[in-house]
Structure formats: structure tokens, C-alpha cells
Amino acid sequence: EADIYQTPRYLVIGTGKKITLECSQTMGHDKMYWYQQDPGMELHLIHYSYGVNSTEKGDLSSESTVSRIRTEHFPLTLESARPSHTSQYLCASSEETTENIQYFGAGTRLSVL
């Protein structure tokens, strides 16, 4: 069982608000990821990190930003939320191996009004 936590689970906010989605893991994994998932669609990688002070953009363009100051923490921030940001955001982590088995958090379902 993976120990990766996301908060909040659900968030409803108004347009223009700044929000931070939290993701923490207690497994000491170097690699962490953020995915965006819309209903009936595949997961799209929006950000990833290979360790502290490492962040990269994923395949899907996103207006969000991430930081990795500590190994266990990988928050995602939207400076000014818009209705187009409404989606589910999934955080994952994996060990530094070629197998790259990713462990997922429960997700944050974001609705921007």
C-alpha cells in the first residue's frame, strides 16, 4: 500500500483565486508526478520531478506551476484559477529504478466556477 496523500480531496472555488494542491509521500521516492484527468479521458502528465529542486513540464501544457523543495512534498499551484482548470488532479511517485512503478494519491477534484 502506497503512502501518498493529496489534499484537499474536493475543492470548489471562484475564478481568479490562487490555489495550491498539496501532495506528500512518505516513501522517500525521488520521482514525483502530477497528472490531469478529465472524465472518460486518459491521464495526462502535466509536471514531474526527479528530485529536490528538479521540476519539468509534462506533455500536456498547463498554466499551473510546481515546486520541489523537499523530497516528500510536491505542491501544485494555480495563480489565477479559471473554469478551464476544472478537472481531477492526480499526484504520483516512484522509485529511481527502470521499472518506474508509480503509486498514486486519491486525487483532488477541482471545480472552478
Added chain:
Amino acid sequence: AQSVSQHNHHVILSEAASLELGCNYSYGGTVNLFWYVQYPGQHLQLLLKYFSGDPLVKGIKGFEAEFIKSKFSFNLRKPSVQWSDTAEYFCAVLSYNTDKLIFGTGTRLQVFP
């Protein structure tokens, strides 16, 4: 670009029926293959994986998958489904070149008693 196709978007079965979910991928190089499952209200979790060796792999809860390299396929099977198998199933492919996990769109399985 790499892609993963899951041909069955929604599958409805009665308990004890046999299950086969299709998964095809487009990448020709060395890959790791995964099936993830998401039960209602829960996080994505690993069902089974293939890295090398025997192309028939067994996972949790009686699931198995067969890697057919010539067909670029990794189909998921279960001889007799249970009501508790109701969930969404995602096929995913990791290419060694990109080190990124590419997901299919998922298959929603509903099993009725």
C-alpha cells in the same frame, strides 16, 4: 507520438462471466506495461505489470495479462468476474526512451450480481 488504445470504453457483465479488456500501444521500442485499477472512490492502484520474461503475467485478485509483442498488445483477462471487480481499468505503457508513463482512456467495468 506514443499512444495507448483501450478499445472497450464500457463493459457490462454478469458475475461469473469471463473478462477480456483490450490494450494496444504504438511504441516499438523496449517498454514496461501496466494495468492499473481504480475502484469507486479509491485511488489508482497497480493491478499487474510486465517488464520482461514470461509474457503471461499474473496480478492481484485473479487477473492476468498477456504481452504479445508482435501485436503490440497487453490484454487483461479474468476467467470469472465478481461484483467487487466493478471499477475503471487503465492500461499504461512506459517507454525506456522517454521514461514517461502513457495511459489509455480507461475501461469502465460494471459487474452485476
